[in-house]
């Protein structure tokens with residue numbers, strides 16, 4: 001089966017590599033062609049535009065930064081939606097807000113294209129090891145069609161419900177991810193200021209019942225203050241913005257998440273957007289040492 005894939009970033013490039021391992025013929029496009037070089041060497045076919053991908057496949061995946069990127073690639077000039085055959089299937093794995101997923105489902109339906117929102121839990125390592133969890137919104141028959149492809153890239157599939165329900169569950173998860181990371185960073189900074197070494201704090205807090213298990217995977221980054229991106233901080237801020245849009249649409253107040261979202265925005269303004277989102281620790285630490293210098297002077 002020929003599969004189209006658009007978006008060769010941290011996640012998409014690894015997902016494509018796993019589809020290749022399972023023998024799928026893949027046609028790929030990425031805004032920046034350089035990022036596709038290794039996959040092309042490994043047999044993926046390059047298309048010059050998303051539209052050209054669409055003319056050759058029955059299923060097309062997107063793994064893109066945000067709604068703007070998806071709009072460009074799907075509906076922009078040379079976008080793929082106008083070029084897919086009737087009854088083809090579009091699976092969007094990007095993290096976006098549920099009403100945007102429903103809007104894309106409608107755009108697809110207007111062109112007789114089937115749609116699934118299928119965002120993933122798991123980061124760079126899980127994408128590499130085909131251990132992603134797909135949270136899917138859409139028609140059960142379409143989920144069934146994609147099952148072997150999800151299996152090639154992931155370890156678990158949750159069919160949550162109708163269009164927009166996959167992205168709904170994903171946003172609930174990323175609300176926890178973003179706020180937990182920021183709270184943990186603050187706990188480390190406070191503990192150190194109170195005289196406990198970072199080594200001891202990490203030893204006691206990681207694995208403690210109050211700490212989210214994923215934080216153990218950030219230990220080395222925190223120890224070395226080396227924040228090479230697994231999940232770029234700018235996309236965490238974007239995801240919390242997606243959460244804010246979704247919460248606004250259903251009339252839910254998210255005061256804690258909203259405050260944390262703005263902390264990530266400030267970190268982006270300090271140039272940390274392309275670092276891993278755990279670099280929020282470095283941003284907060286910098287802020288607290290500035291405050292401590294000022295209070296010592298006073």
Ligand SMILES: NC(=O)c1ccc[n+]([C@@H]2O[C@H](COP(=O)([O-])OP(=O)(O)OC[C@H]3O[C@@H](n4cnc5c(N)ncnc54)[C@H](OP(=O)(O)O)[C@@H]3O)[C@@H](O)[C@H]2O)c1
Pocket residue numbers: 006007008009010011012030031032035063064065066068069070072073093094095096120121122123124230231232235236239
């Ligand atoms: N990394 C993670 O741990 C993780 C985990 C779960 C979900 N996600 C979600 O997965 C998606 C991709 O994340 P990632 O980590 O792979 O990010 P990434 O490495 O930054 O890749 C982003 C992709 O989007 C493309 N893109 C960005 N803006 C574009 C535009 N205006 N027009 C066309 N293409 C555009 C990029 O193209 P270029 O290469 O040309 O920049 C690249 O292919 C995001 O929605 C993210 O929230 C990420």
